[in-house]
Amino acid sequence: MDQLRMTLERFGGVNLLPVAVAAVAFVLIGAPSSWVTLTVAGLAMGMMIFLMASGLSLVFGLMDVLNFGHSAFVSFGAFVAASVLGWLAGWLGSDSVVLNAAALFAAFTAAILFGLAAGWFFETVIIKPVYHDHLRQILITMGALIVAEQIILAIWGGTPMNVPRPGFLEGSIIIGDVAIEIYRAFAFLLGLIVYVALFATLNRTRIGLLIRAGVENREMVEALGFRIDRLFVGVFMVGSALAALGGAMWAGYETLITPALGAELMIVVFIVVIIGGLGSIEGTLLGAILVGLVANYVGFLAPKLALASNMILMMAILLWRPNGLRPAVR
Amino acid sequence: MNDTLTTGSLTVKIIVLLIAALLLFAPFLFQDIRSLEVAARICVFIVLVASYDLLIGYTGIVSFAHTMFFGLGAYGAAIALRQMGPGWDAVLTGAVAGAFVSLILAIAIGLLSLRVKAIFFAMITLAAASVAMVLASQLSQFTGGEDGITYKAPDLFKPATKLAVTDDGKVARLFGVRLNGKLAAYYFVFITCLVLFLLMLRLVGSPVGTVLKAIRENEARAEAIGYRVVAYRTFVFCVAAVIASLAGTVYAIWLKYTGPDTALSFTIMIDILLMVVIGGMGTMYGAVIGAVLLVLAQYYLRDLMGSAAEALSNVPVLPFILEPDRWLFWLGIIFILLVYFFPQGIAGTLARKGDKA
Numbered sequence: 056m057d058q059l060r061m062t063l064e065r066f067g068g069v070n071l072l073p074v075a076v077a078a079v080a081f082v083l084i085g086a087p088s089s090w091v092t093l094t095v096a097g098l099a100m101g102m103m104i105f106l107m108a109s110g111l112s113l114v115f116g117l118m119d120v121l122n123f124g125h126s127a128f129v130s131f132g133a134f135v136a137a138s139v140l141g142w143l144a145g146w147l148g149s150d151s152v153v154l155n156a157a158a159l160f161a162a163f164t165a166a167i168l169f170g171l172a173a174g175w176f177f178e179t180v181i182i183k184p185v186y187h188d189h190l191r192q193i194l195i196t197m198g199a200l201i202v203a204e205q206i207i208l209a210i211w212g213g214t215p216m217n218v219p220r221p222g223f224l225e226g227s228i229i230i231g232d233v234a235i236e237i238y239r240a241f242a243f244l245l246g247l248i249v250y251v252a253l254f255a256t257l258n259r260t261r262i263g264l265l266i267r268a269g270v271e272n273r274e275m276v277e278a279l280g281f282r283i284d285r286l287f288v289g290v291f292m293v294g295s296a297l298a299a300l301g302g303a304m305w306a307g308y309e310t311l312i313t314p315a316l317g318a319e320l321m322i323v324v325f326i327v328v329i330i331g332g333l334g335s336i337e338g339t340l341l342g343a344i345l346v347g348l349v350a351n352y353v354g355f356l357a358p359k360l361a362l363a364s365n366m367i368l369m370m371a372i373l374l375w376r377p378n379g380l381r382p383a384v385r
Numbered sequence: 386m387n388d389t390l391t392t393g394s395l396t397v398k399i400i401v402l403l404i405a406a407l408l409l410f411a412p413f414l415f416q417d418i419r420s421l422e423v424a425a426r427i428c429v430f431i432v433l434v435a436s437y438d439l440l441i442g443y444t445g446i447v448s449f450a451h452t453m454f455f456g457l458g459a460y461g462a463a464i465a466l467r468q469m470g471p472g473w474d475a476v477l478t479g480a481v482a483g484a485f486v487s488l489i490l491a492i493a494i495g496l497l498s499l500r501v502k503a504i505f506f507a508m509i510t511l512a513a514a515s516v517a518m519v520l521a522s523q524l525s526q527f528t529g530g531e532d533g534i535t536y537k538a539p540d541l542f543k544p545a546t547k548l549a550v551t552d553d554g555k556v557a558r559l560f561g562v563r564l565n566g567k568l569a570a571y572y573f574v575f576i577t578c579l580v581l582f583l584l585m586l587r588l589v590g591s592p593v594g595t596v597l598k599a600i601r602e603n604e605a606r607a608e609a610i611g612y613r614v615v616a617y618r619t620f621v622f623c624v625a626a627v628i629a630s631l632a633g634t635v636y637a638i639w640l641k642y643t644g645p646d647t648a649l650s651f652t653i654m655i656d657i658l659l660m661v662v663i664g665g666m667g668t669m670y671g672a673v674i675g676a677v678l679l680v681l682a683q684y685y686l687r688d689l690m691g692s693a694a695e696a697l698s699n700v701p702v703l704p705f706i707l708e709p710d711r712w713l714f715w716l717g718i719i720f721i722l723l724v725y726f727f728p729q730g731i732a733g734t735l736a737r738k739g740d741k742a
Contacts, residue, residue: 121507121508123507181721184725185724185725189447190441190447191724191728193447194658194662194720194724195724195725197655197658198717198718198720198721198724199721201655201713201714201716201717201720202714202717202718202721205711205713205714205717206714209711209714318651321511322511322515325508325511325512326512328508329505329508329509329512333505363516363519363520366512366513366516369509369512373497373509374497
């Protein structure tokens with residue numbers, strides 16, 4: 056117990072890492088207004104990546120299953136949401152905020168529902184037969200990713216697709232000489248809501264208790280008579296739905312999406328999960344925000360380095376903590 | 386592979402020998418440029434896939450950075466040939482530089498991450514490979530960016546070079562094949578690949594190969610017996626990286642062009658995975674069979690599908706299914722089914738068949 060408490064104490068300090076990064080960046084950037092803009096952009100990006108990464112991390116923590124096809128959900132979410140927004144272009148174009156919000160809500164709901172269904176299908180058909188076999192898991196989910204990308208290509212074609220944004224999320228708020236894009240603030244808020252909801256579910260409900268227990272010691276929970284596999288299907292579906300939601304948010308953020316979107320984001324998502332430590336949503340949030348902040352700061356300070364920055368960040372953190380910042384499974 | 390010769394493993398060996406013979410006489414048997422292109426690609430991919438099989442099949446390491454090493458070799462040769470002009474010194478410099486950088490990177494990645502779980506390693510290599518890809522397209526003054534680099538191969542490999550001349554000064558023909566630089570280039574590819582492949586075959590058969598298999602089967606036990614698992618893993622990762630890099634150099638010399646699509650793209654990684662799994666993990670011969678099948682499919686099946694789709698354009702669903710662009714979709718599904726039902730691939734399944742008999 057003593058050792059556990061000591062590690063817990065040490066982990067407490069890790070949470071300050073994004074703050075430290077932001078402080079260093081503030082000194083380096085110098086101009087407070089651009090610093091605020093970059094920080095908001097970084098937080099928004101981090102929150103969207105958190106949405107995509109949380110499911111992956113939880114699924115790994117609970118069932119020791121790493122889904123390389125996770126990014127397919129992100130792509131599908133983005134394209135489903137974009138299609139729904141395209142159909143409801145009339146609602147989006149109108150001046151009424153209610154209609155705007157309804158269209159956005161419909162798009163997100165469609166993405167989430169699709170994610171749930173696809174997650175269920177994926178879990179039962181693709182992953183179930185290869186539990187406890189990492190090699191085949193990696194291969195199978197990779198194969199599924201290939202197939203999913205081809206399906207996206209077949210349905211939506213290879214050309215970039217425009218994503219209409221609802222009117223009330225366009226533009227930016229100007230406070231003093233600081234401009235904050237509304238969509239970014241919205242993305243941040245949505246991510247925060249999801250995080251709080253996830254956190255509360257995991258820490259305050261019976262199901263969350265079971266999930267956490269399952270992450271810690273699966274056999275024991277099963278021995279006590281709980282059906283972990285059913286729980287796992289649920290977690291997998293929620294994780295997929297969150298990935299789809301993240302994809303939908305990302306589509307609105309980028310406003311121009313291509314089928315390669317999933318593959319591009321997958322790398323970032325993996326880096327986030329590795330940095331954060333597999334299996335814990337706190338770690339994932341921490342990793343996502345770190346990655347988002349660093350990507351934006353470095354993009355401003357040294358644009359040439361921007362692409363490698365995530366990789367360097369991951370290397371540095373792995374050298375320091377080989378299991379990630381806040382791992383739930385060791 | 387068992388030492389006992391079963392009918393199944395005999396079949397596999399005969400098939401592989403047959404493939405080797407076909408590749409050896411390919412320029413004489415199939416006398417058009419495209420076939421030669423296919424044959425050279427098969428040679429290079431056999432080496433690439435076999436070196437990947439060292440990792441995934443023999444040691445149980447899943448790496449997604451294999452194209453990165455392949456690309457390093459290719460870009461090394463390409464940049465050297467571009468800067469120093471066509472010559473053997475450039476080829477050598479490029480090959481050594483590519484292999485050296487691959488080695489350093491492999492050691493770094495290996496020591497940093499081979500201690501952790503297989504899955505972690507897969508993710509880290511995937512991230513490294515994607516960074517390499519981005520770097521190749523960004524550092525365009527060295528790598529030519531998305532357009533890649535074109536350059537000249539050493540003089541010996543120019544199509545105009547005459548290896549042997551008849552009395553009237555024209556290129557001599559052997560069985561109707563012009564003995565020109567193209568032929569020399571093909572045999573350069575063939576022989577280099579053969580040497581590399583035999584080297585790997587030797588490695589796998591050596592005591593080190595046995596230790597690798599032991600690590601794959603039971604890591605803790607191998608460690609307990611006294612083998613340093615991390616050292617062995619890093620070693621095999623480095624060997625595979627260097628061989629992949631050399632394969633990249635050979636391919637770059639053959640193609641006289643290096644770009645992200647031919648040397649670094651993620652599609653190549655997927656191709657390698659498909660070849661290893663289709664051929665059979667854990668047997669060098671499987672790599673041969675997988676590479677041959679998939680390269681042939683890439684070059685000819687798409688055409689076949691296209692003509693089939695055209696021929697059946699009146700039938701409602703079939704043309705849609707057979708559209709050439711969908712071929713990766715079908716490959717993906719075949720891949721998944723193979724992993725489910727024949728995890729040992731063609732070579733493994735065939736070789737096991739003999740055991741029962």
